Structure formats: structure tokens, C-alpha cells
Amino acid sequence: MLRSLPRATTALALGVAAVVVTAVPSAAAPVQNWRDVSPPNSDGSVLFDIETTRGATWAVGVHSDETTRPSAPVALRWTAKGWQAPPQPADHGRLDxxxxxxxxxxxxxxxxxxPVGESDWDRGRALLQHWDxxxxxxxxxxxxxQATNTYLSAVDVDAAGSVWVFGSFTDADGEYTSALFRGDADGEGDLTRLSGDTGLNWVAELKATRGGIVYAVGDGISRFDGTTWTKQNLPATLDTALFDxxxxxxxxxxxxxxxxxDDTLWRRPVVVRYDGRAWSTVAAPAETGQLFDIAFDGLGRPVVVGETMDPEVNPAGNYVLTPGPDGSLTRSEEPPGAGFLYAAATDAAGRVWTAGGAAGAEGGVSPSAYAGIRR
Structure with missing residues (x-):
């Protein structure tokens, strides 16, 4: 399953009247300085996330072809000579x-x-891997x-270096259970299982902030204070919003x-902002688009990436929102060679990286991996 397919398909949609957040820094003209740095020879691959810290940049995803049965994890490291793919613990699976x-x-x-026998594979189990x-x-x-059907969907590292991991499993009674794990940054310490009772049906991403506060997004937004999860109050029109x-x-x-x-648009972009007191909606275009990630450039301006399935919006499939002169988010940038975009991150130089699939998708499946840099 690629992220160009919906993460959840049961939610109903409501129209959204967005509010402009004028505190967002804006630029007089759009920035279009994107450079294609896609990994070569990546046919059959797609990248689901990209992160950068202290000069180190990594991207992860999946590769599928007739030799990988059913798929192979992808983990790439950016170097001065391009992308490298160090050996990984698992030969078959995917990294999300x-x-x-x-x-x-x-x-x-x-x-x-x-593998199970000579021609079958198991249903899969959780994979957590650490680079030292x-x-x-x-x-x-x-x-x-006795847990079965284990799966991990999200991971983050806080400012103190602790790692936070979110996952799920089926317990001995056959009940679906979510779990939050916390561990030391050195990769050698034990992980501790904490409450995964987020109040959400699924979690797509975590954000660990100072003081041990963790946010989870999925079919809503929830906040963990170290002991208890509290589902966040969003504007009433966003009761059915899905966040990635x-x-x-x-x-x-x-x-x-x-x-x-959206009954007319299929998917309509949603952006929300928390100001320390409440969540509010940020104005976004009322057109077909699905948003997957956000980063802030060197000037503190948001760069939001995603996809569109409407060729009249963008036949290449990529969907990038940045603030216009009035503070509302507008679609004015198009990274060359990009198709569906699933991830964004900012490096120490203020450059925004993005990753996903290359242009030319057929049936919602990207032909190869894509990565780009915005200076």
C-alpha cells in the first residue's frame, strides 16, 4: 500500500471555512529553486519519509519488484557523492x-x-531499526x-535524545491494542511500554516536544503529558479530518x-495551527489535494507537501503549499521531476528537503523514488 492511497476510508467529509493566520511569515514572490536529487536506479521504489540533522540526511521507504517478494525496505543516506544504501536488518518489508x-x-x-514455506510469506511483524x-x-x-500482528507506524526523537515509538498489536484475547514506547537515545537501553490510549483509531506520526510532551496525529490529534493522552479540541468543521x-x-x-x-473534490487539504491556547484552521485552497508533511524553511515559512489526483490541478501529482502575501497557503511551487510527495524536512542551512515518488504515476503507483532540495 502506497501513501497515494487513502490512509483511512471510512471518514465522512465536511466543507471547511478556513481562517487566515496572519502571523505566518510570507514572501512577495514564490520560491522556485528546487533541485532534483532523486536516487538513481530506483525503479519500483518510493520514499515515505526524509529527515536531516547535523549534516546527516536519511530517507526511507519501500521497493517492490518481482525479486523482492513481497517488498523490500529502503533506507538511504545522503553523502557528498549522492545516496548510499547501507545493509539493513530485514530483507523483506517496508519502512514508513x-x-x-x-x-x-x-x-x-x-x-x-x-518466508513461510516455499511460496508464501507471513503477515508481517513490527520492525524497529537503529543506526549507530x-x-x-x-x-x-x-x-x-503473546502479541500478534505487531506493527510500528511512527517514531520521533526529542530534544533530550529519547526515542518515542508508536505501534499496535493484537493481544492474547484478540483485542487490537495501541502502545507507546520510550527509550534512551543510545539505542542500547531498554524500551519502556507506555499507554497508547490516544483516543484515535490510528496514528500516522508523532512529534515529541520538550518536557516529555508528545503529540500524535491520525484521525484527529492527541497530546501525551507523560501519563495520560488527551484528544485535542479542533474546530467543529474538522471532526472528520485525517492528519498525516x-x-x-x-x-x-x-x-x-x-x-x-469531499464529495466533489475527493480530498481537500486541511492545515491547522496551535498557538499555545487553541487549534485553528489555516486557509488552504479549496481544490483536490491531500497533505502529508510540513517543514519550515530558514525564514520560518511553512512548506507543506502532498499530492493531487486531479490533473487539472497538477498533472505531475505533486502538491506544494507555501504562504502567499496575505498569509494564506497557496499552490505556487512545483519541484521538477516530482510526483506524489510524502515527506519534508529542513536542514541546518535552512534548506527544505522533500521525498516521495517521481512524476509519471500510473494507477496511483509512482514509477520510481523522488527526492528534492529547496534552497
Missing amino acids: DLAAGAPDEVWAVGYRHE GTRWSEVHPPFPA GIETRTANEIWAVGHQR
Whole structure:
């Protein structure tokens, strides 16, 4: 399943009357300085996340062809010579999310497959892997001994270097259960299982902030204070919004992006902002678009990435929103060669990186991996 397909398909959609957030820095003219740095020879691959820290940039995803049965994880490291692919713990599976606390503290999550007999594969199980600056190794979260159908969907590293991982499993009674795991940054300490009772049906991404506060986004937004999860109060028109990305600009400014189902548009972009007191809607175009991630450039301006299935909006499929002169988000940038975009991150130089699939998708499936840099 690629992210160009809906993460959840049961939510109903409502129209949204967006409010302009004038505190967003804006530019008089759009920035179009994107450079295509896609990994070569990546046919059959797509990148789901990209992260950068202290000069280290990683991207993760999946590769599918007749040799990978059913798929193979992808983890790429950017170097002065381009992308490298160090060996990984799992030969079969996929990686959905990535977190980088330092060049030698990188984490990735997803699931792995193992062969069953000569012609079949298991249903998959959770995969958590850690990069120590030299190699990837697998780390085993403390799921209950009788847990089945284990899966990890999100990971983040906080300012203190602790890693936070969100996942799910089926318990001994056959009940679906969510779990939050926390561990030391060195990758050697034990992970501790905490409450995963977010009040959400699924979690797409975590954002760990100072003081041990963690936000989760999925079919809503929830906040963890170290003990208890509290589902956040969003504007009433967003009761059915689905979120895939979350990012902090300052300690009291948090943004989340996603979409709503729309009878006319299919998917309609949704952006919300928390100002330390309440969540409000940020104005976005009323057109077909699905948002997956957000980053802030060197001037503090949001860059929101996603996809559109409407060729009249963009036949290449990429969908990028940046603030216009009035502070509302507008579609004015198009990274060359990009198709569906699933991830964004900002490096120490203020450059925005994005990743996903290359242009030319057929049936919602990208032909190869894409990565780009915006200076």
C-alpha cells in the first residue's frame, strides 16, 4: 500500500471555512529553486519519509519488484557523492517513518516479512531499526509475549535524545491494542511500554516536544503529558479530518496537515495551527489535494507537501503549499521531476528537503523514488 492511497476510508467529509493566520511569515514572490536529487536506479521504489540533522540526511521507504517478494525496505543516506544504501536488518518489508536525533542516532520503523514455506510469506511483524553511525541493527520493543500482528507506524526523537515509538498489536484475547514506547537515545537501553490510549483509531506520526510532551496525529490529534493522552479540541468543521504530518515552529506553535473527504473534490487539504491556547484552521485552497508533511524553511515559512489526483490541478501529482502575501497557503511551487510527495524536512542551512515518488504515476503507483532540495 502506497501513501497515494487513502490512509483511512471510512471518514465522512465536511466543507471547511478556513481562517487566515496572519502571523505566518510570507514572501512577495514564490520560491522556485528546487533541485532534483532523486536516487538513481530506483525503479519500483518510493520514499515515505526524509529527515536531516547535523549534516546527516536519511530517507526511507519501500521497493517492490518481482525479486523482492513481497517488498523490500529502503533506507538511504545522503553523502557528498549522492545516496548510499547501507545493509539493513530485514530483507523483506517496508519502512514508513524515520527520526534522526544525531548522525549516529537514527531510527526507522515499519514491518518485516519472513518466508513461510516455499511460496508464501507471513503477515508481517513490527520492525524497529537503529543506526549507530556505522550500521543498522534491529531493536525489539517490549510487546507482550503473546502479541500478534505487531506493527510500528511512527517514531520521533526529542530534544533530550529519547526515542518515542508508536505501534499496535493484537493481544492474547484478540483485542487490537495501541502502545507507546520510550527509550534512551543510545539505542542500547531498554524500551519502556507506555499507554497508547490516544483516543484515535490510528496514528500516522508523532512529534515529541520538550518536557516529555508528545503529540500524535491520525484521525484527529492527541497530546501525551507523560501519563495520560488527551484528544485535542479542533474546530467543529474538522471532526472528520485525517492528519498525516505534524511539526513545531516554536514551543507554542504547532502545525498539523492532512485532508478531509469531499464529495466533489475527493480530498481537500486541511492545515491547522496551535498557538499555545487553541487549534485553528489555516486557509488552504479549496481544490483536490491531500497533505502529508510540513517543514519550515530558514525564514520560518511553512512548506507543506502532498499530492493531487486531479490533473487539472497538477498533472505531475505533486502538491506544494507555501504562504502567499496575505498569509494564506497557496499552490505556487512545483519541484521538477516530482510526483506524489510524502515527506519534508529542513536542514541546518535552512534548506527544505522533500521525498516521495517521481512524476509519471500510473494507477496511483509512482514509477520510481523522488527526492528534492529547496534552497
